Amino acid sequence: MTGMAALQQAGHLTVAGASKRFGAALVLDDLSLAVAKGEFVSLLGPSGCGKTTLLRCIAGLLRPDAGHISVAGRDITTLPAHRRNVGVVFQNYALFPHLTVAENIAFGLRAQGVSKSESAPRVAEALALVRMTEHAGKPVTALSGGQQQRVAVARALVVRPSLLLLDEPFSALDRKLRETMQVELKHLLREVGITAIFVTHDQEEALVVSDRIAVMNAGRIEQLADPATLYGRPASLYVLDFVGQSTRLAGQVTEAAGGMLAVQTALGPVRAPGQFAPGSRVVVAVRPEAVVLGEAAENRIAARVREVSFLGSRTQLHLDLPEEGEDRGVVELPRLPEGIGPGSAVTLAFREADTMVFPAP
Amino acid sequence: MERLGLGIAWTALVLVILFLLLPIVVVIPVSFTEATVFRFPPEGFSLQWYAKIRNVDGLLGALWLSARIAALATALSLLLGTLCAIALVRGAVPGAAAITTFMVSPLMLPGLVLGIALLQAAREVGLRDAWWSLLLAHVVITMPFVMRTVLGSLSLFDFAMVDAARTLGCSYPVALWRVLVPNILPGFVSGALFAFIASFDNYPVSMFLVDVRTKTLPIQLLNYLEISPDPTLAAVSTGLIGLTVLVLILCDRLVGLRRMASI
Ligand SMILES: Nc1ncnc2c1ncn2[C@@H]1O[C@H](COP(=O)(O)OP(=O)(O)OP(=O)(O)O)[C@@H](O)[C@H]1O
Ligand SMILES: [Mg+2]
Numbered sequence: 001m002t003g004m005a006a007l008q009q010a011g012h013l014t015v016a017g018a019s020k021r022f023g024a025a026l027v028l029d030d031l032s033l034a035v036a037k038g039e040f041v042s043l044l045g046p047s048g049c050g051k052t053t054l055l056r057c058i059a060g061l062l063r064p065d066a067g068h069i070s071v072a073g074r075d076i077t078t079l080p081a082h083r084r085n086v087g088v089v090f091q092n093y094a095l096f097p098h099l100t101v102a103e104n105i106a107f108g109l110r111a112q113g114v115s116k117s118e119s120a121p122r123v124a125e126a127l128a129l130v131r132m133t134e135h136a137g138k139p140v141t142a143l144s145g146g147q148q149q150r151v152a153v154a155r156a157l158v159v160r161p162s163l164l165l166l167d168e169p170f171s172a173l174d175r176k177l178r179e180t181m182q183v184e185l186k187h188l189l190r191e192v193g194i195t196a197i198f199v200t201h202d203q204e205e206a207l208v209v210s211d212r213i214a215v216m217n218a219g220r221i222e223q224l225a226d227p228a229t230l231y232g233r234p235a236s237l238y239v240l241d242f243v244g245q246s247t248r249l250a251g252q253v254t255e256a257a258g259g260m261l262a263v264q265t266a267l268g269p270v271r272a273p274g275q276f277a278p279g280s281r282v283v284v285a286v287r288p289e290a291v292v293l294g295e296a297a298e299n300r301i302a303a304r305v306r307e308v309s310f311l312g313s314r315t316q317l318h319l320d321l322p323e324e325g326e327d328r329g330v331v332e333l334p335r336l337p338e339g340i341g342p343g344s345a346v347t348l349a350f351r352e353a354d355t356m357v358f359p360a361p
Numbered sequence: 362m363e364r365l366g367l368g369i370a371w372t373a374l375v376l377v378i379l380f381l382l383l384p385i386v387v388v389i390p391v392s393f394t395e396a397t398v399f400r401f402p403p404e405g406f407s408l409q410w411y412a413k414i415r416n417v418d419g420l421l422g423a424l425w426l427s428a429r430i431a432a433l434a435t436a437l438s439l440l441l442g443t444l445c446a447i448a449l450v451r452g453a454v455p456g457a458a459a460i461t462t463f464m465v466s467p468l469m470l471p472g473l474v475l476g477i478a479l480l481q482a483a484r485e486v487g488l489r490d491a492w493w494s495l496l497l498a499h500v501v502i503t504m505p506f507v508m509r510t511v512l513g514s515l516s517l518f519d520f521a522m523v524d525a526a527r528t529l530g531c532s533y534p535v536a537l538w539r540v541l542v543p544n545i546l547p548g549f550v551s552g553a554l555f556a557f558i559a560s561f562d563n564y565p566v567s568m569f570l571v572d573v574r575t576k577t578l579p580i581q582l583l584n585y586l587e588i589s590p591d592p593t594l595a596a597v598s599t600g601l602i603g604l605t606v607l608v609l610i611l612c613d614r615l616v617g618l619r620r621m622a623s624i
Contacts, residue, residue: 061524081527082536088528094521098543108529111539159529 012037012195013058013163018067020053020219027053028064029219035195040186041224042198042206044242045216051199052091054216055165058197060084071162082111087161087194091168093152095140101151102127102136108159126158129188145173146181153185157192164189164196170205182208203243207231215239231287237358240285245330247319247348248285249301250360253278261357266321267301272355281360288316288332290354293340297349303329305344308336317346385602392595399592410596417593423581424597430492430577431560434499435507435553441500442507442552447537450515464508472565475501480569491575498566503556510555514548547616554612558605 011034020028027050035041043051056062058069060081068077076084096104105126109119127133130150135143140151149169156164169185170178186209189196200206206213207227214224215238223235234240240248251265253276261274263284270284286299306320315336319329331348340346387401395405414420445464449457463469470478479501483494518541526536542549564579571580586594 056524059524059528061527080532081524082530082532084528085530086528088525090521090525092519092521094519094525096522096525096540096544107526107539111526111530111535155525155529 011035012039012072013197014068014070015054015058016068016070018054018057018064018069020050020057020062020064027219028057028067030067031220032067033214033221033224035197037195038193040189040196040198040209040211042200042210042213043216044200044203044206044213046201046242049216050219051201051216052167055088055167055197055199058163059086059088059165085159085161087156087159087164089149089152089156089164089166089169092172093148095148095151095155097139097141099140100136101132101138101140101143104140104151105155105158107155112159122158126154129157129192130154146177149173149181149185153188157194161194164194165199166196167199168201169198170200170202178205179208185209207243213243215242217242234356237283237285237361240356240358245288246285247288247291247329247331248283249321249329250281250283253280253282260352263357265301267303270299270301270355271352272299272357273353274357276357276359283358283360285356285358286350286354288330289314291331291348291350293333293337293346293348295347295349297351299352299355300347300349302345302347305340305342305346307342308340310336319348388595388598389602391592392599394592394595397591399590399595410592411600413591413593414596414600417585419576419581420578420585420593420597423576423578426492426575427561427578430495430499431503431557433496434503434560435556437496437500438503438507438556439511439549439553442504443511443549446508446511446515447541449512451520461508461512465505465512472563476566476569479566483570491570491572494570495567495575495577498570499560499563502563502566503560506555506559507552510548510552511545514545518544550612550616554608 013033013035015031015033018028018031019026029050031050031054033041033054043054045051053062057064060076060079060083064077068075070076071084071086096107099107102123106119106123109122114122124133127136130153132147132150132154135147140148143151149172152169170181173181182205198206198209200209210227212224212226213230215222215230217238223230223239225233225235230239231244234243237248240246249265249267249270251263251270253261254264254269255262256274256276256278259273259275261272261276261282263270263272263282265284272284274282276282304320305317307318309316309318314332314334317329317331317333317340319331321329390403391399391401392410393406393408394400394403394410395407396403448454449461449464454460476498479494479498483489483497488494488497522540522544523533523536526540527533531539562579563577564583567577567580571577576584582594582597
């Protein structure tokens with residue numbers, strides 16, 4: 001129980017050792033998480049890794065088989081959903097089609113017995129907050145996707161929840177609108193000063209909206225860190241692959257001394273900081289933008305370009321790698337030098353300090 | 362060829378509509394006849410057969426009994442049927458598909474068989490009271506109609522709304538009441554309508570359960586027809602048609618017939 005106490009100290013929301021089984025499937029596997037007051041945390045992971053399940057446990061819509069959940073120092077593990085005061089924005093918003101925009105927003109206030117005279121100004125305030133005042137009398141079925149999302153957010157916020165959970169709030173919006181709404185929602189929630197957890201399986205979205213990102217894998221959190229750390233110092237190959245792209249090469253440690261490793265890869269020797277015994281099978285990796293053409297850094301490899309993708313502000317080179325399998329090569333350049341195209345032979349350089357080493361899977 | 366085919370289909374449609382409507386249309390003028398026999402076209406105009414309804418022994422009583430049984434059976438079916446439907450849709454009931462089929466098929470047994478079986482069962486458990494046996498039997502009759510429409514509405518209902526209501530401060534039963542019920546109201550209304558009618562004009566099941574003092578309207582009407590086949594029956598039928606039209610208009614106002622028909 002001391003672990004629980006320590007976690008509680010650390011966070012506004014704490015999940016300690018939560019497990020949940022559906023039949024034979026272990027969907028949450030002894031998962032722990034602490035979120036500070038006012039913080040935005042994303043739960044990022046592939047479909048089926050348990051993100052929604054974790055959210056439903058926190059909201060009280062599901063009871064975990066084991067573990068504890070507490071908010072603001074109070075254990076709420078066994079508290080029913082309607083007494084938790086945890087706001088939820090559902091994936092398809094789950095607005096009430098039989099009610100107008102204003103009635104949807106007033107729903108929670110009415111359910112909690114707030115008087116008409118007190119609820120009217122609060123609904124008006126919430127409508128103004130999400131810029132929906134002029135649509136107050138419309139049925140929610142007459143709204144666009146972005147407007148529906150705003151109503152869902154206002155409906156959840158108007159009851160002043162201690163925590164806001166958002167399950168893929170942008171997945172129903174088209175790409176352009178999604179990018180606008182991500183920034184808008186982040187700004188709005190910051191203004192309100194609420195603690196929020198976003199669920200997403202889109203890594204770019206996670207990077208945009210969150211202070212910290214929890215990368216989930218099969219019911220566990222692989223790494224919980226701020227976006228820069230997650231990207232720059234991924235804790236595992238899984239996180240490396242899930243967040244951003246990389247050039248990664250399988251290899252074997254040939255030398256280990258003073259925290260530096262020499263690794264033999266299919267494209268030649270590479271040096272990187274790390275702690276592995278000589279002979280270990282490892283994977284070395286480097287982020288695309290840490291690679292330059294030429295010889296301007298310690299590590300150099302020769303490769304052949306397979307494909308070039310122009311992305312507007314930058315250009316990606318996909319390298320031809322000699323071995324089939326786990327190896328992959330993505331390099332990003334601010335602009336493509338003359339004479340380089342599919343089939344070109346190039347020399348790539350990257351700094352030892354930017355090179356990461358992971359145990360081979 | 363296509364025009365010919367369509368022409369045949371059109372003709373069929375017109376004929377079938379006539380065939381469906383004619384008996385209903387014929388009964389209305391006959392109810393206003395001056396003649397003492399049930400004959401079309403009617404002769405003259407009088408309201409005597411309407412006046413006579415009150416004087417026929419047991420007719421109004423039977424009407425009242427049928428109305429009460431149908432209303433109570435429908436209400437019970439709505440409550441129980443909705444709970445069963447929620448369990449089937451959400452409760453991970455083993456064999457839910459088979460149970461659903463069973464509960465939705467309107468009276469897979471012929472009414473006769475059901476009537477005899479219910480009579481036997483009532484006897485076995487010592488239920489001798491005709492009123493109670495009729496009510497229970499009519500719950501059995503109405504349940505499939507309610508189940509069918511309620512299950513139909515539930516399959517279109519997004520239960521995330523119930524979750525949303527819960528996170529906003531409603532307990533589970535309150536969330537069902539405030540979110541589920543208003544959203545499946547069309548299903549309720551059309552289910553209730555079908556159920557009420559099925560109960561109201563049921564003959565084969567009720568036949569086994571009535572006694573001398575407790576007779577439902579269809580049974581009383583048929584008895585009367587055997588004794589004196591005069592246009593009183595047309596008057597009663599016309600009254601029922603009027604009532605049905607009234608109810609349909611009310612339903613239309615309440616939820617819209619289109620919404621009901623689509624379920
Ligand atoms: N009520 C349930 N009964 C049985 N299995 C369930 C239930 N809810 C979820 N699961 C299973 O648990 C696993 C995790 O589900 P969950 O919805 O938490 O995933 P997710 O990470 O939110 O995925 P997605 O990105 O697709 O929404 C899935 O394999 C799912 O099939
Ligand atoms: Mg999900």
